[in-house]
Amino acid sequence: MAVTVRIPTPLQRLTNGQAEVQCDGSTVSDLLFDLEKRYPGIKERICDEQGKLRRFVNVFVNEEDIRFMQGDQTAVKAGDEVSIIPAIAGG
Amino acid sequence: MSLSKDQIQRYSRQLILPEVGVKGQETLRRSSVLIVGAGGLGSPAALYLAAAGVGKLGIIDREAVALSNLHRQILYGTEDVGRSKSDAATQRLSRLNPDVEVAAIHGSIQAETVLGFVRGYDLVLDGSDNVATRYLVNDACVLSGTPLVYGGVVGFRGQVMVIRPRQSACFRCVFPEPPAAGEIPSCQEAGVVGSAAGIVGSLMAHEALKALLGIGEGLANRLLVFEGVASRWREVPVRRDPACAVCGDVPTIRQPVAIEHPICVEVQQEGAWPRSR
Numbered sequence: 001m002a003v004t005v006r007i008p009t010p011l012q013r014l015t016n017g018q019a020e021v022q023c024d025g026s027t028v029s030d031l032l033f034d035l036e037k038r039y040p041g042i043k044e045r046i047c048d049e050q051g052k053l054r055r056f057v058n059v060f061v062n063e064e065d066i067r068f069m070q071g072d073q074t075a076v077k078a079g080d081e082v083s084i085i086p087a088i089a090g091g
Numbered sequence: 092m093s094l095s096k097d098q099i100q101r102y103s104r105q106l107i108l109p110e111v112g113v114k115g116q117e118t119l120r121r122s123s124v125l126i127v128g129a130g131g132l133g134s135p136a137a138l139y140l141a142a143a144g145v146g147k148l149g150i151i152d153r154e155a156v157a158l159s160n161l162h163r164q165i166l167y168g169t170e171d172v173g174r175s176k177s178d179a180a181t182q183r184l185s186r187l188n189p190d191v192e193v194a195a196i197h198g199s200i201q202a203e204t205v206l207g208f209v210r211g212y213d214l215v216l217d218g219s220d221n222v223a224t225r226y227l228v229n230d231a232c233v234l235s236g237t238p239l240v241y242g243g244v245v246g247f248r249g250q251v252m253v254i255r256p257r258q259s260a261c262f263r264c265v266f267p268e269p270p271a272a273g274e275i276p277s278c279q280e281a282g283v284v285g286s287a288a289g290i291v292g293s294l295m296a297h298e299a300l301k302a303l304l305g306i307g308e309g310l311a312n313r314l315l316v317f318e319g320v321a322s323r324w325r326e327v328p329v330r331r332d333p334a335c336a337v338c339g340d341v342p343t344i345r346q347p348v349a350i351e352h353p354i355c356v357e358v359q360q361e362g363a364w365p366r367s368r
Contacts, residue, residue, distance in 0.1 A: 088243030
């Protein structure tokens with residue numbers, strides 16, 4: 001059950017330069033677990049030690065913020081697109 | 092207030108647009124924009140807004156021009172190195188368009204003063220370089236009901252969003268909390284491509300002009316993301332969070348409050364990322 005995960009530029013060095021990767025899972029939490037299995041070290045950049053999404057990082061499923069859905073328990077299915085988007089403060 | 096012969100010449104290419112016209116030009120002349128940060132984003136934004144004939148531009152920046160600024164901060168030339176950015180920007184913008192009144196402030200945005208700055212302007216454009224200022228400016232704009240154009244850039248990528256206070260998502264709705272001190276590396280000079288800053292800063296000016304003129308669709312409730320290595324744009328719909336601390340239904344922030352540890356996020360090398368160690 002492949003879900004497309006879009007990786008922001010700073011994390012692409014952990015995905016061998018790929019901007020999009022395929023992961024499996026039925027929730028966002030599962031996906032992040034699978035993402036970590038495939039690309040070790042990436043999850044700690046997205047979640048804190050408690051597994052909670054880091055502040056300043058947003059995850060969107062099909063362009064809907066998971067904070068407005070069921071958070072990391074938001075369901076995903078094959079063909080969905082998940083984007084990881086950090087804020088940018090530089091000017 | 093009518094346009095002089097020179098002004099008709101100067102603005103002729105935008106005057107002939109039905110979306111602008113003489114009425115729109117006069118609207119711009121009566122308008123004022125506060126630009127926070129005269130750096131990589133503030134430079135192109137200020138140049139385009141001044142060139143377009145926005146009547147009053149406020150510019151606030153605390154720094155002096157450094158040689159390392161010049162690859163992206165196109166307001167300045169080599170001869171400006173060492174001068175305060177507020178002075179150099181005033182001179183450059185006045186030369187570009189003497190119609191524009193430039194009110195430059197050499198200093199930084201503080202919790203105590205931010206509302207006073209913001210209240211005097213029709214619109215604010217935030218091109219600052221640190222998280223503390225971003226939250227202060229957002230909160231002050233929401234509290235004063237001032238439209239805000241947010242933009243950020245680092246490396247090859249950037250983001251732009253328009254904030255219509257209490258109507259559309261604010262910066263805090265999308266990014267509710269700043270990172271805690273220690274969650275990120277110490278501040279360093281960001282790696283950034285000048286042209287990426289130019290793209291984002293120009294888009295910010297574009298959104299500001301449309302908002303002042305009341306034309307087109309703006310980037311309210313739309314976070315536009317530029318991935319400059321792949322040269323791709325992505326748009327993410329965002330929305331006002333009823334639980335937002337500043338613009339939500341039961342706000343807990345009723346006046347601008349300084350972030351405890353002013354810190355920079357993503358003002359770091361491309362490739363860096365917030366982390367706890």
